[in-house]
Amino acid sequence: MCGGFIRKDDWDIPGNDILSSPVQVSDYASCCVKCQTTSGCKAFAYSPSTKECWPKTSTGNGGFSRSDRISGFDDDVVGATWKEHWFEHNQLLTRVYYDNDLALYYDDDVAHSTVPYISRYLSDAWRYVKRNYGSFGPDGRLYAIFHTGKYSGGHPSYYYSASHDFKNVIDQGAGPWFEQLGSMDIPTHEIFHIVEMASFNTQGSPGFGNPPNGIWGDSKMAEIFGYDLYKGLGLTAEAERAKSLSLANSDNFPRPNTYWFRDWLYPWYTRGGETKTLVNFFRLLAQYFPKHPGTNHYARSMNWGEFIHFSSGAAGTNMKNQAIIAFGWTSEMENQFNKARSDFASIIYI
Incomplete structure (x- = not known):
């Protein structure tokens, strides 16, 4: 399926209903992308004869001929199977659960006894994320894929990417996924990547990657996000476990023996109102950080001074002194x- 859009054939026949055949990305992916990036577009029409497409604000017939293929967005259509076609992944997945917030897919080797536990956690987690971090494209669901015995680790994809059919996706292996402390750490980490790359309908992350091409690497911000998520869902044991592990972690960027969580993330998080701090940070980025003209796609990575400035705005207090403790300070940072502070003067704090 193409980002939740479904094909309607012979639209102008009275009583026409939604057909089961999905829009294949290979059919007319450019039309789907055009609709997804056009404000107010709820559907698009595609003419196989001319290979043209027209964004539409409704799914009425609009005078198009029977040869057109008119596709409208439908949150309620979730495929019973899904064939992977990314990286080395090639499994035929089976949908084992879905609701308004989650579509959960397993490969053939994942124990179905894990469905109640995983679906409950991910549905709760995604609702928490949407409640706090705004919209993530036109489809309100998280698409979660689990493997056992293959594809170790995990990866995300986003509503604006054709690679995973324009869905917000977390895909993880190698399992097993039985209920125990820490078993949801990988899915939680991948959910954070969706937050940093797509919250408030943005595209990209100004902070992902190691310096000088990023700020927080792959996982540092994910640590405070995971702690906050577990805490917000009332999973006290998970939150305390995650906090203890993160407090002990040190990294070699931006300098050796940097304790990101202990000296920066946790003080910043608590000083600005905990969840409020994180949400404000990504909201301020969405509101003020440069984007490519006419798009929601961030134009560049942020530098250290911008990171501290936006972080200070999120916390409502100047975090420079804490940054000196955590990261050191150079004339370039200053x-x-x-x-x-001059370029983004609308971001204020005390």
Whole structure:
């Protein structure tokens, strides 16, 4: 399926109903993308004869001929199977659960006894994310894929990417996925990537990656996000376990023996109102950080001074002194920080 859009054939026949055949990305992916990036588009029409498409604000027939293929968005259509076609993944997945917030898919080797536990956690987690971090494209569901005995680790994909059919996806192996402390750490980590890459309908992350091409690497911000998520869902044991592990972690960026969680993330999080701090950070990025003209796609990575400035705005207090403790401070950071305060003067704090 193409991002939740479904094909309607012979639209102008009275009583026409939604057919079961999905829009294949290979049919007319460019039309789907055009609709997804056009404000107010609820459907698009595609003419096989001319290979043209027209965004539409409704799914009425609009005078198009029977040869047109008119596709409208439907949150309630979730495929019973899904064939992987990314990286080395090639499994035929089976849908084992879905609701308004989650579509859960397993390969043939995942124990179905895990469905109640995993579906409950991920549905709760995704509702928490949407409640706090805004919209994530036109489809309100998280699509979660689980493997056992293959594809170790995990990866995400996003509503604006054709690679996973324009869905917000977390895909993880190698399992097994039985209920125990820490078993949801990988899915939680992948959910964070969706937050940093797509929250508030944005595209991309100004902070992902290691310096000088990013700020927080792959996982540092994910640590405070995971702690907050577990805490917000009332999973106290998971939250305390995650906090203890993160407090002990050190990294070699931006300098050796940097304790990101202990010296930066946790003080920042608590000083600004916990969940509120995280939400404000991504909201401020969505509101102020440069994007490519006419799009929601971030135009570049942020520098250290901008990171501290936006973080200070999120916390409502100047975090420079804490940054000095956590990361050290250079003349370049000082110059970047002062420039950020000038460039983004609408972000204020005490």
